[in-house]
Amino acid sequence: MFVLIDKARRQLSFSSPIDGSENQIIELNRSEFNLLLAFIESIGAIIDKNDLIEQGWPGRIVGENSLAVAIMKLRKKLEELSDSFEINNLPGEGYLFLNPLEIEFSFKEESKPTVTKENLDTNISETELNKSHQDTNHHESQSIFQSIQHDLKSILPKPLYTLLSTKLFWEVSIALLFGFFTFYMIYQEAFECFDCFGGTSYG
DSSP states (O other), X not given: OEEEEETTTTEEEEEOTTTOOBOOOEXXXXXXXXXXXXXXXXXXXXXXXXXXXXXXXXTOOOOHHHHHHHHHHHHHHHHHHOTTOEEEEETTTEEEEEOTTOOEEEXXXXXXXXXXXXXXXXXXXXXXXXXXXXXXXXXXXHHHHHHHHHHHHHHSOHHHHHHHHOHHHHHHHXXXXXXXXXXXXXXXXXXXXXXXXXXXXXX
């Protein structure tokens, strides 16, 4: 028999080495799980309380009372698996984890998604379909633009069409529009300020 540890779910369970069957599953919170890992790495060795606090609550500041409560809860949960586990408090020294039956602790392997030929073919088909849709939309946009361009060419005089087709014309037009807009905003702001100060009236 050995204790199976599921890191992803922070769960414990006894597992039989013969058929791999598992019994009752024990769930731990984050601090309890971190403390258990610290104890497993130092079975039979005294661990200082400050070291346990650092491992149980990494990056956080907690007192010894929180450590004592977490270890009490962990002790009770381990007793549900086996009453042979011991977590002893040595005043002035720290805590000692004992495993007299030398029950083995094993970590459960995380299952990886299986890539099948069907899934691979499906992904490839979806990618090709998305690419086809993108190409179709691109061609449709080009066709619409070319149609509008052809209509303008047939309606407008050739010199005007040539002028509208140049990049310089649009750059100058945009610059002029921006200039007019800026001038209007400055003029409006100056006019409002003039009114605020009770502009001079004649008559």
